[in-house]
Amino acid sequence: MEHAITEDEAALYDRQIRLWGLEAQHRMRNASILIAGMRALSNEVCKNIILAGVGSITILEHELVTEEDLGAQFLLRHEDIGRNRGEAAAEKARLLNPRVKVIVDQEDITQKPDSYFTQFNIVCLTGCNPEQSIRIDKACRESKTGLYAAGVHGFFGYMFCDLTHHEYREEVQEPSVDKGKEPETVISHRSQDYDSLASTLETCWGYPKPKALKRKVSPLFFAIQILWLFQLANDGKLPDNSSQEDVDSLFKLRDERLKSAQVDGAFVDDDLLQTLVGTASAEIAPVCAIVGGFLAQDILKTLSGKDAPLLNYFLYNGMEGTGLVHHVEKKKA
Structure with a gap:
């Protein structure tokens, strides 16, 4: 069931609505997102998309909080050690925006059937191993569910995007028919096909x-x-x-x-x-903040249908302070 944006929500998200429009905010308000894996990177993603006012977030995590998690995960506290990592983080995440429904699933991702991932609008895998990422991406492609896979390894981070086929709107400048007048801004409807992770x-x-x-x-x-x-x-x-x-x-x-x-x-x-x-298993908070901010922004861009999302890899080198986007296509016949 879709939920209309209330007057209170319109006032709360006023600046966002001015940026990408009421229709886009409505789509986000009714979106269901899966965040698989609760790490420092996904802390950042949850924070940003919850504050933006999405409909619901499901956190899929079976691991327990350890002392090492406290170094970079700002949604966890010392008293959370020994608890389920997703459940502990969800308590703090709900306080960011009570209007967003935050659900916790404590099962192991390896035990989830392919059909589980197709119930969401966007699936976001953080720190998932490549074998599972490939399996889940295949399932998402069959149901046209958008998928993001991302991770941070110390000073370095990456993200991959597969939206199968995505349609979006983009503002473009076209010359005015009247000489001497400023170019006109028109809305162009575009689409992009994506290649699978495999x-x-x-x-x-x-x-x-x-x-x-x-x-x-x-x-x-x-x-x-x-x-x-x-x-x-x-x-x-x-x-x-x-x-x-x-x-x-x-x-x-x-x-x-x-x-x-x-x-x-x-x-x-x-x-x-x-x-x-x-540094493969390390989480450095500033790197997670940068990659997580970019990832959350792209998820919201996909949901809004405004402007082109990532195509299709983003690599961040924290030692150099550089982030590059690469479009990797499948091999042409």
């Missing part, structure tokens, strides 16, 4: 051609892919920097992939990859 992973090492890759793509993109290859080969586990076996295995995967794809080793920065491995 197809981009299959082709990112060989398409586009290496010369184009060297000019356009951040070395962090390939470093993240190597990290995912390690997880796919080790049941989702992140490499332990203190384990020489893990480090050797990761660099062996790097060499094998470079050789099989016939890609120059210069595309992978060894120092960057080593730093990524060393």
